[in-house]
Structures are given as C-alpha cells and as structure tokens.
C-alpha cells in the first residue's frame with residue numbers, strides 16, 4: 001500500500017465544552033477528489049482549519065506526504081503544498097487582483113522575484129477567466145470573481161492538496177458552472193482536492209469520494225453513490241424530509 | 252528607469268545635498284541649527300515607527316524605549332572612553348538585539364493589546380536604568396564626556412550626524428517597502444490570516460520589521476545624548492519620544508515613504524509656532540492644532556495632496 005497523501009488520525013478539537021471535531025480519522029490519496037458534506041455547524045471548516053494549521057488539534061495526529069504536521073503553522077504547510085480557500089473570501093483589499101495572486105506565487109509558490117511572481121499570477125488569472133480583473137482592487141470585483149481570485153491564489157502556490165471551503169456559496173447557477181470548470185482544470189493537473197459543498201448536485205458531478213461529518217463526527221466515507229445511499233447519512237444530513245429528494249438525485 | 256528608482260535617487264541626492272549644504276548655510280544660526288537637528292531626530296523616529304506602525308500595521312509605542320536605550324548605551328560607552336562612532340554602532344546593535352526577543356513575543360498580540368504591551372517596554376527600561384545607578388547614574392543622570400568642547404562645533408556636528416541618519420532611515424524605509432519583506436508586511440497589515448494562508452511567515456517578518464525599526468531609533472537616542480551632553484531617565488524615556496513620531500507620521504501619511512518627512516516638518520513647525528506664541532498653553536494648543544489637522548486631512552498631508560491631484 002502506498003503512503004497516503006494526507007492521513008488524519010483520531011483528531012479532536014474542543015471549543016470550551018463543545019466538541020467541534022470528535023475523533024475524526026480519514027485518508028486521502030494523491031490526485032483524489034473528495035467531497036465533504038455536513039449540515040451547518042457540523043465541523044467542516046474546523047476540520048480544514050485543523051489540517052491546514054490554522055487551529056491546533058486538542059488530540060490526534062495529522063500526516064501530510066508521509067511527515068507528521070500536527071501543530072505546524074499555516075505558512076509552512078502552504079509552502080509544502082497544503083492550501084485552502086476561505087469560506088468567507090479573504091482578499092488583500094489594497095492590492096490589485098494581480099498582486100493578490102503574485103503574493104501567493106511569491107510566498108507559497110517560491111517565485112524568486114516580483115516580476116516572476118506577477119507573470120505566474122497573470123497566467124493564473126487568465127486561465128481562471130478573470131484576466132480582465134488583473135488591475136482591479138478586490139472591492140470592485142463581483143463575488144464570483146473574488147471566489148475565482150481565491151482559487152487563483154491557491155493555485156499559483158502549486159499545491160499537492162487543496163481544500164475548497166464552499167467556493168460556490170452565494171453564486172448563481174451559471175457562475176457555479178464556471179467555477180466548476182476551473183476546479184476541473186486544477187484537478188486535471190493532479191492536485192488532490194477536498195470540496196466542501198452544500199449542493200449535492202455539485203458533489204455528485206465532481207467527487208467520486210465523499211466524507212460526511214455530523215456534529216463533529218465522521219458519519220460515513222467512501223464512494224459517493226454508496227455514501228449518499230447510506231440511511232443514517234440521509235437522515236442526519238438531510239432530515240427525513242429531504243431524504244426522498246436526495247435519493248432521487250442519486251439514482 | 253522605474254518611478255521607484257527615481258524616487259530613491261531623488262531621496263539620496265536631496266538628502267546628500269542637505270547633509271553637505273545645510274551645516275554650511277546654517278553656520279552661525281544656533282536657533283535654526285537646533286530646529287533642523289530636532290527635525291532630523293524626529294524624522295528618524297517617525298520613519299522608524301512607519302516600518303512597524305505603517306507598513307506592518309502594528310501601532311508600536313516602543314520607539315521611545317529604543318531611543319532611551321540607545322542614549323544610555325552610547326553615553327555609558329563614551330564615558331568609558333569609547334569613540335563616538337563605535338558608540339553609535341553599539342547603540343544600534345543594542346536596539347536590534349533587544350528588539351529581537353521583545354518583538355518575537357509582543358508581536359503575537361494585536362491592536363490595543365500590542366500597543367499597551369509595547370508601551371510597557373519603555374517603562375521597564377526606565378525603571379531598570381534608574382535602579383542600576385552604578386552604571387547609569389540612576390536618577391541623577393549621566394554627563395557625556397567630550398561634550399564639553401566648543402558648543403558651535405558640537406551643534407554643527409550633531410546637525411550633520413542627525414541629518415545623515417535621517418536620510419539613511421528614509422532610504423531604509425524605501426528599501427523595505429519595495430522588497431519581498433515589504434510585500435509580506437503589506438499582506439500582514441491587510442489580512443494576517445490570509446497572509447499565513449499564502450505562505451507568509453508573519454511572525455518572522457513582523458519581528459524583522461520590529462528589529463529594523465528599532466535600530467535607527469536607538470542610534471537617534473545616541474546622537475541626542477551626544478548633542479545634549481546630559482541625559483536622565485525621565486528625559487530620554489519620556490513617552491513623548493514614542494508619541495511624537497506617531498503624530499508626525501499621521502500628519503504626513505501613514506505607510507508612505509515621504510510621509511514621515513512631511514509630517515516631521517509640519518510637527519516641528521507647529522511646535523515652534525505654538526511654543527513661541529502661546530508659551531503658557533503650548534502643549535494644549537499643539538494638541539488642538541494636531542487634532543484639527545487630522546480631522547481635515549485624515550489620511551495625512553501627502554496622500555490627501557496626491558488624491559486631490561488625481562481627482563482634478
């Protein structure tokens with residue numbers, strides 16, 4: 001068996017009395033595309049924060065590319081190829097779109113010079129369809145453009161593993177289609193991607209594998225169709241009312 | 252040539268001319284010499300503060316602590332017969348060496364917490380200096396040897412050294428702002444979480460900024476000590492050495508390269524005008540004037556001028 005790209009073992013995280021993540025274990029392989037679902041407050045963002053170093057686990061161990069990374073800082077993990085986007089977009093507001101991305105190319109992507117970083121950034125912006133925003137400040141961009149900006153920033157860092165925390169939230173159907181195209185493009189380069197997503201249609205279209213969180217616990221994981229048919233998943237995630245609709249979607 | 256290159260050369264040329272010319276022009280004008288020396292020292296502190304407070308976005312009140320430390324290191328060394336040049340270097344080194352652990356610790360705090368913690372550094376150094384009287388003379392202060400010569404020679408000398416230090420500090424600011432370090436500090440100021448997410452080692456870069464900012468401040472203290480000839484803890488650890496540079500940068504333009512120059516000039520001019528005209532109410536009058544100016548030009552004079560120009 002080859003070593004997993006990411007290995008999360010018995011990770012827990014408490015906030016005061018609340019167990020936001022409770023003894024979660026899972027593994028990811030290189031190039032794998034995995035969906036992560038769970039109702040509001042299930043612990044999805046917390047799990048991303050734990051893996052990417054923005055939070056420390058209360059318990060458990062995390063390995064990335066065969067090395068223990070528990071407690072490592074986000075900047076170090078970013079440089080090692082572990083990137084994430086933020087659920088609430090976090091642009092650098094006084095930098096142009098180009099320099100937002102150039103900063104990532106420079107600090108996480110290892111570009112030597114500012115001009116080199118800008119070249120990479122320019123290519124990434126064009127390739128993600130927001131080349132026209134190159135000299136705009138983030139405040140002048142639409143939400144969909146800013147979501148793509150986050151993608152571009154993560155992409156120029158040349159990640160091995162990318163967590164996308166609800167990149168589609170707040171976008172209309174057309175915009176979502178566009179972003180999905182971008183994600184496929186990134187995945188085609190062999191980047192492993194974990195997509196946190198509320199829309200089952202998106203998950204099914206994109207992710208062969210699925211992880212389900214419920215109240216901080218790993219409720220199920222495995223091939224998307226199987227997991228989505230799992231009765232406890234249906235009940236926990238969708239409630240009985242949505243169950244029929246979801247089963248309909250899966251078939 | 253890029254606009255950055257032109258600005259850097261302009262600063263170096265104009266600064267070099269000022270260093271060479273002003274001492275000659277102002278010879279025999281002790282009042283103006285004192286004023287320009289005060290301006291230069293304030294400019295050093297303002298440009299130093301701008302690195303941490305402006306570029307990085309951490310409102311430090313530790314400037315005066317490094318100023319006082321530098322003054323004492325230089326005074327003590329000179330009292331032991333060390334050459335003044337070496338004493339200035341030692342003061343800068345001492346500032347940098349103290350800044351490394353202090354910065355690493357205190358820069359974990361943000362906003363008001365950072366401001367208050369940084370303010371404590373001066374208080375602590377003041378207590379230590381007062382307590383360690385064998386070395387520092389305690390509350391009695393220290394007289395700097397070698398300052399007993401011709402006052403005119405000393406004044407001209409202090410003017411030249413402080414002008415040169417001011418030019419170097421402004422150039423240091425430009426070099427930082429345009430470097431990889433400056434790019435990282437920009438990201439940290441705008442959004443530290445996002446900065447960490449794209450690989451910026453915020454803790455390390457902030458500490459570098461703090462160290463680089465403390466060195467000129469400490470050297471400024473050393474120059475001041477040699478110039479005044481006598482220092483005591485209440486003078487060189489006065490919190491005003493931390494506050495005035497901040498006000499100067501706010502007046503000139505936070506985070507800009509020339510903001511400290513413009514702001515320090517306005518500040519010294521205001522202080523002088525108010526001081527001469529309403530002697531009994533100088534501090535209050537100055538405060539009111541500054542608040543009014545900041546209300547009218549909240550971004551500082553330089554950015555306001557620039558945006559007015561681009562608008563018209």
Ligand SMILES: Nc1ncnc2c1ncn2[C@@H]1O[C@H](COP(=O)(O)OP(=O)(O)OP(=O)(O)O)[C@@H](O)[C@H]1O
Nearest residue numbers: 015018020038039040041042043044045046047087
């Ligand atoms: N920094 C924090 N301090 C205290 N509690 C927190 C913190 N972060 C998250 N929580 C709590 O942990 C739980 C999980 O939150 P988390 O944001 O991970 O959920 P989520 O699955 O991402 O939800 P959503 O779909 O709404 O984004 C919630 O109850 C939340 O209130």
Ligand SMILES: [Mg+2]
Nearest residue numbers: 044045046087
């Ligand atoms: Mg979330």
